[in-house]
Amino acid sequence: MKIAVCVKQIPDPAAPAKMDANYNLARDTKLIMDESDSYGVEMALQLVDKAGAGEVVLFSMAPGEEVSGLRNALAMGAHRAVLISDPRLAGSDALSTAKVLAKAIGRESFDLVLAATESSDGYTGTTPVQIAELLDLPSVTFAKGIEVKGESLIVARQTEAGFDEIEVPTPALVTVTAGVVEPRYPNFKGIMAAKSKPVEKLSIDDLAFSPDSVGASGARETITSIRPAESRGAGTVVVDEGDGFAKIIEYLESLKVI
Amino acid sequence: MVKTPIKPLDLFNIDSMLSAEEIAIRDTVRKYVEKRIKPEVADWYESGELPVAELAKELGELGVLGMHLDGWGCAGTSAVSYGLSCTELEAGDSGLRSLVSVQGSLAMKAIHAFGSTEQKDQWLPGMAAGDIIGCFGLTEADFGSNPSGMRTNAKRDGGDWILNGSKMWITNGSVAKVAVVWARTDDGVRGFVVPTDTPGFSANLIHKKLSLRASVTSELVFDNLRLPASAVLPEVSSLRGPLTCLNEARFGILFGALGAARDCLESAITYGLERDQFDKPIAGFQLTQKKYADMTLELGKGMLLAIHVGRLKDQGLATSEQVSLGKLNNAREALAIARDCRSILGANGITLEYPVMRHLCNLESVFTYEGTNEMHTLVVGEALTGLGAFR
Numbered sequence: 001m002k003i004a005v006c007v008k009q010i011p012d013p014a015a016p017a018k019m020d021a022n023y024n025l026a027r028d029t030k031l032i033m034d035e036s037d038s039y040g041v042e043m044a045l046q047l048v049d050k051a052g053a054g055e056v057v058l059f060s061m062a063p064g065e066e067v068s069g070l071r072n073a074l075a076m077g078a079h080r081a082v083l084i085s086d087p088r089l090a091g092s093d094a095l096s097t098a099k100v101l102a103k104a105i106g107r108e109s110f111d112l113v114l115a116a117t118e119s120s121d122g123y124t125g126t127t128p129v130q131i132a133e134l135l136d137l138p139s140v141t142f143a144k145g146i147e148v149k150g151e152s153l154i155v156a157r158q159t160e161a162g163f164d165e166i167e168v169p170t171p172a173l174v175t176v177t178a179g180v181v182e183p184r185y186p187n188f189k190g191i192m193a194a195k196s197k198p199v200e201k202l203s204i205d206d207l208a209f210s211p212d213s214v215g216a217s218g219a220r221e222t223i224t225s226i227r228p229a230e231s232r233g234a235g236t237v238v239v240d241e242g243d244g245f246a247k248i249i250e251y252l253e254s255l256k257v258i
Numbered sequence: 259m260v261k262t263p264i265k266p267l268d269l270f271n272i273d274s275m276l277s278a279e280e281i282a283i284r285d286t287v288r289k290y291v292e293k294r295i296k297p298e299v300a301d302w303y304e305s306g307e308l309p310v311a312e313l314a315k316e317l318g319e320l321g322v323l324g325m326h327l328d329g330w331g332c333a334g335t336s337a338v339s340y341g342l343s344c345t346e347l348e349a350g351d352s353g354l355r356s357l358v359s360v361q362g363s364l365a366m367k368a369i370h371a372f373g374s375t376e377q378k379d380q381w382l383p384g385m386a387a388g389d390i391i392g393c394f395g396l397t398e399a400d401f402g403s404n405p406s407g408m409r410t411n412a413k414r415d416g417g418d419w420i421l422n423g424s425k426m427w428i429t430n431g432s433v434a435k436v437a438v439v440w441a442r443t444d445d446g447v448r449g450f451v452v453p454t455d456t457p458g459f460s461a462n463l464i465h466k467k468l469s470l471r472a473s474v475t476s477e478l479v480f481d482n483l484r485l486p487a488s489a490v491l492p493e494v495s496s497l498r499g500p501l502t503c504l505n506e507a508r509f510g511i512l513f514g515a516l517g518a519a520r521d522c523l524e525s526a527i528t529y530g531l532e533r534d535q536f537d538k539p540i541a542g543f544q545l546t547q548k549k550y551a552d553m554t555l556e557l558g559k560g561m562l563l564a565i566h567v568g569r570l571k572d573q574g575l576a577t578s579e580q581v582s583l584g585k586l587n588n589a590r591e592a593l594a595i596a597r598d599c600r601s602i603l604g605a606n607g608i609t610l611e612y613p614v615m616r617h618l619c620n621l622e623s624v625f626t627y628e629g630t631n632e633m634h635t636l637v638v639g640e641a642l643t644g645l646g647a648f649r
Contacts, residue, residue: 188325
């Protein structure tokens with residue numbers, strides 16, 4: 001089973017975020033693997049393990065030939081990685097990113113393309129389905145589990161009420177919900193081996209994009225302004241004086257949830 | 259104006275001295291300790307029990323056991339990576355780091371450096387995986403700093419060896435499946451690889467400890483224990499054998515002790531920011547800030563020294579005197595840091611709700627074991643003057 005996994009390398013969420021002059025997140029610091037993507041990597045590794053043979057290939061678009069996040073996923077056990085890095089990609093919007101990733105993924109044939117439901121920095125949540133459309137693949141979102149059944153996949157798709165079971169033919173693209181599997185710790189042999197696993201580096205020329213079709217000049221979105229999110233109120237503190245239970249019931253009733 | 263606090267070691271930008279691989283290995287151990295060890299270690303400490311078999315298996319899966327050795331299932335990392343792992347393990351508890359030091363640097367190192375191919379094939383893969391726990395018997399009740407006086411002895415009986423005597427303060431002793439035991443013989447001090455189910459072997463758990471409570475410490479007794487000729491480590495017949503291993507373990511300690519100190523200092527800073535007296539956080543008082551600053555200096559200097567010795571070791575240049583310098587300084591300063599942190603935490607500092615007193619009690623052992631503070635002082639003194647002061 002051959003699986004492509006989209007991996008975003010993002011500024012460390014633990015560090016204070018910086019914005020550039022165009023209101024884009026500054027990506028000139030050290031980048032790490034988006035934790036949301038670690039679930040897709042783990043799920044891909046489990047599926048390949050179960051299949052008995054196969055390959056997990058990572059795809060990432062990142063500035064400055066950044067590979068540290070990819071090395072982390074390679075240390076977990078992914079087999080190789082493809083990095084698209086080109087200064088002319090700066091300022092790309094979600095659709096341009098999808099075009100670039102789709103083109104890179106489309107050079108090979110995969111049984112499955114996995115991505116996170118959304119990244120932890122941009123949160124657009126649109127790139128995976130755009131990739132699916134560009135590659136003409138069926139897509140299933142919000143997966144909490146994937147099983148292989150012959151030439152199809154049975155995907156448990158999370159909904160507000162529970163989950164749907166969806167059968168989808170391969171090849172397909174599936175987005176994986178954060179937290180549904182326990183990403184393995186990379187062990188030391190994995191970390192040592194990751195150094196020598198192949199990372200193919202591509203420019204937009206390698207993928208035959210014209211410079212004006214991608215990056216800031218190809219972007220159809222522009223960010224005109226940004227402002228901090230409104231801070232939440234402090235909430236109400238209710239002191240339990242023996243009637244805490246009744247007060248909780250009263251509050252839930254006021255919300256009409258019971 | 260209130261600025262965002264920076265962590266003590268980040269003030270030194272220690273990360274700038276490390277490779278991506280070293281950071282990845284460190285972070286893997288740090289996450290494991292945060293998730294698996296820190297939530298439970300206070301209970302283990304209080305009950306005086308450590309789930310060694312379970313933890314060894316997990317540490318084996320990560321690749322921690324014998325990580326700096328090559329082959330036989332070992333990861334083959336740099337010495338600095340091993341040191342950084344010890345820092346993270348000991349930020350959890352010195353008992354956890356002791357488990358790993360004894361397994362990797364003492365028991366596995368002895369077999370790796372001085373064992374036959376058959377011995378390596380038989381023991382090392384299982385030990386690296388954490389399926390087989392090892393211990394290392396050198397110290398005796400009456401011979402600590404002076405191991406050359408050891409009474410444990412092995413005598414030939416035809417092709418076999420008969421081992422008699424006892425060893426004291428043996429980490430992992432009661433849970434080990436294999437013990438590397440050093441004994442006096444007619445051919446000098448020899449090492450023996452002893453399966454602990456051999457008749458004549460017994461291990462007695464040491465109780466009533468007030469330090470390293472989350473660690474198994476035992477007395478080993480050998481009563482006419484019969485071993486085949488193949489049990490002896492063929493490549494060494496002097497104290498160079500155990501001392502080589504101890505040098506490895508000490509190297510881990512000069513990093514490890516700083517992990518306990520770092521955890522104390524970070525706890526004391528967090529506590530000081532949350533604890534109000536006289537209507538302001540105690541972290542805002544000058545006396546407290548002086549303690550923080552002095553402790554941070556010692557912690558950072560200790561880490562710079564540790565990484566320096568680690569880089570020397572990776573180049574094959576580290577001498578045992580340099581390891582002594584590091585162990586002497588870092589165990590001493592870690593203990594001093596833990597004591598000062600305890601004072602910042604006030605009465606809360608004496609409980610297991612905070613890690614500080616636990617680390618402080620552990621560091622009393624770390625100060626003494628693997629070469630006492632006094633012995634390392636005299637090693638440095640001898641290096642400086644050419645005069646041995648202890649013989």
